[in-house]
Amino acid sequence: MRAWRLALFVLLLAGSDVLLAADRQVVLVVSAESPVQQLEQIEVQKLFLGWPVTRENHVLRPVRNVSDAALSDVFLQYVVAMSQSAYDRRILTQVLQHGRPRPVELAKSADVLKALSADRYAVSYMWLKEVPANPRLRILRVLWTE
Secondary structure: OOOHHHHHHHHHHHOOOHHHHHEEEEEEEEEEOOOOOOOHHHHHHHOOOOOOOOOOEEEEEEEEOOOOHHHHHHHHHHOOOHHHHHHHHHHHHHHHHHOOOOOOOEEEEEHHHHHHHOOOOOEEEEEHHOOOOOOOOOEEEEEOOO
């Protein structure tokens, strides 16, 4: 009986780790009405580094989700592969030398969701657990998993 309880406890513990890992995923999201069906990793990197990425002859607009320090760290390390200061310099260079706009930065996930819903060419990222079961949004890919 004791071995059975221990086995049950281990299974429950293992299951909770799977659930926790699923919550610790960063996903790339767009409006459900977006013409974007997929973006390769290099396109995501280019988009957030200020280089034009187009779909249907429209330039996609990056929306940085700065609502969480850990999310920002994942973005910098795994999406653009830069430190914050190097990223800021890169974006400033794009603005000054090429006249490209800075990516929009939003400090609340709710504002990111509104921006995506309002613009079919906007692209952002967020924690998977923050993406509501919303028919107006679509997940393109998982960018990072813990």
